[in-house]
Amino acid sequence: MIIRTAQITDLPEIMAVYAQARKYMAENGNATQWDAAYPSEELVKEDIRLGQCYVGTDDKEKIHFVFALIIGEDPTYLRIEQGAWLNNSPYGTIHRLGSDGTRKGCFAECLTFCLNRIPNLRADTHRNNLTMQHLLEKYGFRRCGIIYVKDGSERLAYQREPGNNAKDNDTDKSLGLNLGADDYVVKPFSLIELAARIKANIRRARTYQPLPCDMAVKIKDLEIDPVSHTVRGFPLI
Known part of the structure; x- marks a missing residue:
């Protein structure tokens, strides 16, 4: 808004x-x-x-x-x-x-x-x-x-x-x-804490790698295929 x-x-x-x-x-x-x-x-x-x-x-x-x-x-x-x-x-x-x-x-x-x-x-x-x-x-x-x-x-x-x-x-x-903020500090705040929070958010943004929407997800013996909507070969309900 x-x-x-x-x-x-x-x-x-x-x-x-x-x-x-x-x-x-x-x-x-x-x-x-x-x-x-x-x-x-x-x-x-x-x-x-x-x-x-x-x-x-x-x-x-x-x-x-x-x-x-x-x-x-x-x-x-x-x-x-x-x-x-x-x-x-x-x-x-x-x-x-x-x-x-x-x-x-x-x-x-x-x-x-x-x-x-x-x-x-x-x-x-x-x-x-x-x-x-x-x-x-x-x-x-x-x-x-x-x-x-x-x-x-x-x-x-x-x-x-x-x-x-x-x-x-x-x-x-x-x-x-x-309201949608990723992080928040209130006044009065420590500049050391503020700098640390900013660095943490930058690291998070750099390391986050979204998966392609058509990539299968494998967890041990479990495989989820978002294209065929199957889990280990069985249709999802």
Whole structure:
């Protein structure tokens, strides 16, 4: 998937993705977080104008998910109850994340994109949005308390600090490897370890010799012929 800044020409596709996201929410016990008009075209246009709306596309440029990454203070986060934020350092907030439901891993790709821009992230979600709560907690966000959005309704507040303990580091490694990395190190890292990992991957690439697709594989008395689909002369089922 490719993540890029949304353009105004993307608006029809973006609104279709949000419509599908609202449908999923309603069918999974969360019909009140987003009403039929949220997010509005005006709000999405403003996100696009400010350069804070992003879309995830496939290699044919079809949009599968959309989100806003807003760096800076969120006014609704100034008041938090039943807890406290993990820190008061500069942060980014993930808002309005929606998917068309046809691709897995959209949240992980969104998170990786956001972490590359600012490692201190916040988010909020409705108490009935169990899917988002699961994803936030799976990928290292911690529940911090309750905040209230503009209409006065409550949201569960989450924050993800830059990795500073073993659990966070494991989450970062899992995220990187699940997205296709062959290896992964988290900051802070040792330059000696990094150099050793790079050399190990180079050795692995040099020694790997894929077998021709028509070459028979022989293991002691066992012979597998991929051309005739036989094992020691008997057809494979």
